[in-house]
Amino acid sequence: MGKTRIGAAGIVGLTVTLLCFGSVLFAQRHKVIVDQDARGPATTDIQSILMFLQSPDVEVLGITTVTGDQWVKEETLHALRAVEIAGRTDVPVVMGAEYPLLNSKEESEWWEERFGQFGYKGAWTPRFYHPPEVVPELPEGKPTAKPLNEHAVSFIIRMVHKYPHEVTLWAGGPLTNIALAIRMDPEIPLLAKELVLMGSGFNVGQGGISGINGRREFNWWFDPEAVHIVMHAPWKKITITPVDISIKTFLSDDIKARIARSDTPVARYLTQFSRPSTMWDELSAAAFLDPGIITEQKELHVDIDISHGASYGQTIFVEKGTKVPEDWPVSIVQFGLNTERFYRMYVDLMTRPARTASLPASR
Amino acid sequence: MGKTRIGAAGIVGLTVTLLCFGSVLFAQRHKVIVDQDARGPATTDIQSILMFLQSPDVEVLGITTVTGDQWVKEETLHALRAVEIAGRTDVPVVMGAEYPLLNSKEESEWWEERFGQFGYKGAWTPRFYHPPEVVPELPEGKPTAKPLNEHAVSFIIRMVHKYPHEVTLWAGGPLTNIALAIRMDPEIPLLAKELVLMGSGFNVGQGGISGINGRREFNWWFDPEAVHIVMHAPWKKITITPVDISIKTFLSDDIKARIARSDTPVARYLTQFSRPSTMWDELSAAAFLDPGIITEQKELHVDIDISHGASYGQTIFVEKGTKVPEDWPVSIVQFGLNTERFYRMYVDLMTRPARTASLPASR
Amino acid sequence: MGKTRIGAAGIVGLTVTLLCFGSVLFAQRHKVIVDQDARGPATTDIQSILMFLQSPDVEVLGITTVTGDQWVKEETLHALRAVEIAGRTDVPVVMGAEYPLLNSKEESEWWEERFGQFGYKGAWTPRFYHPPEVVPELPEGKPTAKPLNEHAVSFIIRMVHKYPHEVTLWAGGPLTNIALAIRMDPEIPLLAKELVLMGSGFNVGQGGISGINGRREFNWWFDPEAVHIVMHAPWKKITITPVDISIKTFLSDDIKARIARSDTPVARYLTQFSRPSTMWDELSAAAFLDPGIITEQKELHVDIDISHGASYGQTIFVEKGTKVPEDWPVSIVQFGLNTERFYRMYVDLMTRPARTASLPASR
Amino acid sequence: MGKTRIGAAGIVGLTVTLLCFGSVLFAQRHKVIVDQDARGPATTDIQSILMFLQSPDVEVLGITTVTGDQWVKEETLHALRAVEIAGRTDVPVVMGAEYPLLNSKEESEWWEERFGQFGYKGAWTPRFYHPPEVVPELPEGKPTAKPLNEHAVSFIIRMVHKYPHEVTLWAGGPLTNIALAIRMDPEIPLLAKELVLMGSGFNVGQGGISGINGRREFNWWFDPEAVHIVMHAPWKKITITPVDISIKTFLSDDIKARIARSDTPVARYLTQFSRPSTMWDELSAAAFLDPGIITEQKELHVDIDISHGASYGQTIFVEKGTKVPEDWPVSIVQFGLNTERFYRMYVDLMTRPARTASLPASR
Secondary structure, X not given: OHHHHHHHHHHHHHHHHHHHHHHHHHHHOEEEEEEEOOOOOOHHHHHHHHHHHHOOOEEEXXXXXXXXXXXXXXXXXXXXXXXXXXXXXXXOEEOOOOOOOOOOHHHHHHHHHHHOOOOOOHHHOHHHOOOOOOOOOOOOOOXXXXXXXXXXXXXXXXXXXXXXXXXXXXXXXXXXXXXXXXXXXXXXXXXXXXXEEEOOOOOOOOOEOEEOEOOOOHHHHHOHHHHHHHHXXXXXXXXXXXXXXXXOOOEOHHHHHHHHOOOOHHHHHHHHHOOXXXXXXXXXXXXXXXXXXXXXXXXXXXXXXXXXXXXXXXXXXXXXXXXXXXXXXXXXXXXXXXXXXXXXXXXXXXXXXXXOOOOOOOO | OHXXXXXXXXXXXXXXXXXXXXXXXXXXXXXXXXXXXXXXXXXXXXXXXXXXXXXXXXXXXXXXXXXXXXXXXXXXXXXXXXXXXXXXXXXXXXXXXXXXXXXXXXXXXXXXXXXXXXXOOHHHOHHHOOOOOOOOOOOOOOOOOXXXXXXXXXHHHHHHHHXXXXXXXXXXXXXXXXXXXXXXXXXXXXXXXXXXXEOOOOOOOOOEOEEOEOOOOHHHHHOHHHHHHHHOOOOOOEEEEOHHHHOOOOEOHHHHHHHHOOOOHHHHHHHHHXXXXXXXXXXXXXXXXXXXXXXXXXXXXXXXXXXXXXXXXOEEEEEOOOOOOOOOOEEEEEXXXXXXXXXXXXXXXXXXXXXOOOOOOOO | OHHHHHXXXXXXXXXXXXXXXXXXXXXXXXXXXXXEOOOOOOHHHHHHHHHHHHOXXXXXXXXXXXXXXXXXXXXXXXXXXXXXXXXXXXXXEEEOOOOOOOOOHHHHHHHHHHHOOOOOOHHHOHHHOOOOOOOOOOOOOOOOOOOOOOOHHHHHHHHHHHOOOOEEEEXXXXXXXXXXXXXXXXXXXXXXXXXXXXXXXXXXXXXEOEEOEOOOOHXXXXXXXXXXXXXOOOOOOEEEEOHHHHOOOOEOHHHHHHHHOOOOHHHHHHHHHOOOEOOHHHHHHHHHHOHHHEEEEEEEEEEEOOOOOOOOOOEEEEEOOOOOOOOOOEEEEEEEEOHHHHHHHHXXXXXXXXXXXOOOOXX | OHHHHHHHHXXXXXXXXXXXXXXXXXHHOEEEEEEEOOOOOOHHHHHHHHHHHHOOOEEEEEEEEOOOOOOHHHHHHHHHHHHHHOOOOOOOEEEOOOOOOOOOHHHHHHHHHHHOOOOOXXXXXXXXXXXXXXXXXXXXXXXXXXXXXXXXXXXXXXXXXXXXXXXXXXXXXXXXXXXXXXXXXXXXXXXXXXXEEEOOOOOOOOOEOEEOEOOOOHXXXXXXXXXXXXXXXXXXXXEEEOHHHHOOOOEOHHHHHHHHOOOOHHHHHHHHHOOOEOOHHHHHHHHHHOHHHEEEEEEEEEEEOOOOOOOOXXXXXXXXXXXXXXXXXXXXXXXXXXXXXXXXXXXXXXXXXXXXXOOOOOO
């Protein structure tokens, strides 16, 4: 009885609370486009996508794909499958650029002949190379969902105009889509809220594609000219998660075990497919969701070498305060993190029940 | 009897034939997208657009604009006004890229400090520079027509897919739009009928942007990376009108006088605004409309230097038969022309009454 | 009587005249160092050396050799043999640089993979390649003379200091020796009288090492960085014989026949070994010996592309009057010649009796 | 008397001892050419020279100078003065290259406009720039000794041929002299014993010329093309002291105080002129004199970027075992040191009495 009464009052109160909380949440939720070279299953690419999908703090406007770790056609299917597993088919997957602007498998091979062989070249890596139109069988199962009937670049442009000054572009792969969006519509950097990305390397002897040379970080190396376009655009804010901080993380068996205790589809998927690895993109996603994870960051002018020589695709940078050309803004570059806080968030997000797509679709 | 019967049948047959022939003619009209840095009024850019609009042999699917001789916003208005004057507002004008992929006014200035000042830099020429969003008053009057509410790159992609293997992409300016179309949709070169363009320079001491150095031809220099993307794409056919042949033409006072005898809006517009000049784009348009104008051409592997050094934007080329990388196709490069035939066609097209837009719009 | 008297007076007068004339001659004779990639036997390289040796107007201080058309060790023997045949062992042959500053056979092969195969690469040409220390048998016989026990670069520096403002450096090959001399002693350009060279290409579709691309002229392409050093040094005067004028010449069977009528060792050597060919270096030598041969020349700022990309080793140039960096002087570039006068001089020099080395050696 | 006897015995004994000691020493002593951009007074450049001069274990064949931290004319005087102060005028000072091969003050200024201002440019640093021929007053006094009447490059070539397989080339400055020696005589790397150098940077955020970018280390950046020539030459052994290890050292006030306790001319000179600083060249010298100072080193393929773009002059490297071109040898790169052992050696050498030049000059 009392229980009923209390219950009744409780239900009303709860409803009100939820409505208030809901609208507050809605107002506060960051609108994000997750641009990713979505190698699957699992991998740092898909895991960071799942973090966004599971987080109550963001509204993922869409997941846009781009060739990088794999070819974009294959990646798009992996992304779709991940969205299905997360129960978030309300979030569109939008296929993007199949090739980088200038870089190519052929150019990478000429480069290697002169300057030394790479250990990893994403979709171009010889030991698992296949042509862009080939899609090997998906271990995690084929998605039934379809990508949006629109190009990722058009989607990015459309969303940024629909929600001026509200959209965060978060990029976990090569920057081809974003560079194309800028060249199609120069207002994009001015109309977006901010750019957050995983890429680049500074002073670090791991994490790059050429072993000990961390400045040749994969995402940036894969499409250097795209990076150059993006890093000289008039964004209101650029935040970079470089390999220097990535390599301070590790997706250990212990973390996997903590996730395996959960029995959600996401947890089961990760338990089956996730591998021990540096947490490149997960950290970048986490630092966006909870900036308190970052304990050290610097403002630097950051760019990439687009000379087609020995340093093609290497990060270049100078300190804030150095006299540089006017169109070269500073970026906020993350160097230190609270590791425990990061791992805790990761496990928490990955073991939650799926977010329901309760809110009206905003696209 | 048999004869009569045959005759009757013949007449019917003839009618059918004519109808068929009519539709055959229609089927044969070349579908062209005219991609142009449409500096106006008049100029080689607008004059070549008018040739296409006046020609009975082509169906202009659209005029797409791109920054080059002027900024694209200004050019788009000049193109719209030209379309109005030609009475062809049935042909859409579609605005394209505002900036080249990598090249920039700033980079051109650094280059000049090291390697010598340019005589002409299109929209970046100091003596008539204004920012991209500024549109000076149009001497020929403001157009009332509006550009299509679509980006030139999307328009190109849409048209090429709508009419697979039928569309000629004719480019009289920097190749930014076409390169972006390729990077948005790698099937474009395979689905287009052919690419025809004005650009590049080989062995010629005039016609380039640096006086005696004809290999640094303006259209190509303005967006070298776009040229590189375009020249390595799998087109079925590439035809190039280089400055080597351009400089064998001249829009003289005599030609102007022959046009001035006509009293069409187009002739009046040209009489008022056209200036004596090399006929770069008019020749490229003419050679497409009547290949018989060309008396000498060669097959060459053609590309551009994208090193950001002394030769940035210079044409590079090797003879057909030279061992080159597989993805470097040959182009047909025009070197000799029948000048009289060309001038005759130009005067003829420019003095015709406006084509009526009698055919059902195909877009 | 009168005769005797006259004679006596005459003898005295003659002696005086001769002495005066001699000293006048001596004073007027140009001191030249002939720097050459002396491929032998005969060839444009050796033939130009012979012109200098046979000319009464120059004092050849030495012949310095440099790898280019062949490796320098082989060339040095060909040069020594030519000096012997011309009876001019009073002129020292001095061996120079074996390798260009930066360019290499390996780099040329990488370049070819990307940008197309070369037709000719001098000592690196695959069809007659041998290592630098190998010297194939000399068809014209082995020389008994020895090269000077000094490096060509030291010799150049020593001579220019010995005869300040008197020495013409004439270069018919890659500019490695001269660049090294400048970097060893920055005063060389200021202390030399002038620099005369065969190299570079402007607007011409023959004569280069890549078929139709005349701007990639062999001498300059072989050591681009040396050219860059040389063309930015403070010479009092630079004169260039480019391929644009070279290709207006031809060493025909007719010219050979005119030489064959002579029975000097030089004529016999040429009759046996000389081949029909463009007269690259002979023309440059001739124009130095008789400037009247040149009918058209221009002042241009000339340099070379040292970007290691598509245009590595291509001539770059801008018109005099263009705003360029201060340290980029103009060169006099020859474009037109009096062909008959040139051929006449060539035949005349090659059919003369050997000059006797009557003058005291000046080194 | 006794004195005489003792003296007599003493003289004999001493002579024997000296002969034995001398011959043992002579056999063991490393023959070194110290190639240095000898900024003075004191500085890391001069201090490392003094270490070699003071060490009983090496025979310094000569000190060759090269522009870098200062212009070579000024440096040569500082080096001569240091030699005088150390009482070692038996060691010749030989002046070398005034300019790097390709790099220049002008190029550095163009670079800075595009990619950001440098903090330090050696002889080209604006805040203390003067022309190469100007020599400001020497605070430590003018030397009376003169440099050898020979060019450093000739000297290096001559010594390496005189003592085949015995000479260590130790380079503490830009590699211009050594590169020129290689290009003058390709046998130098094969005939030298080894190459030891201070230069390059790998993964370090200090010590370079652009603040946080340690890969643009001064010595290497000043003449990148020289480094490229040197690093692709067939040395028997290359040892590199990079800034990564340099920055683990510091010439503190404490070390200065320990030296100040000594009253030798060298100690007095250092006490007066030496400044607290990273010990770049001292460490490289020390590690050569006592390899036990180094606690960690790696074998890497090391080179430099010679593209004239954003990374011009930056160290490039790949791990040993990577597939690289055949002509790219590995170098031994030092990363860790026993700091105390290093400081002890430094203080010990700098506080010793001057070595007497007791041995017959070997040049």
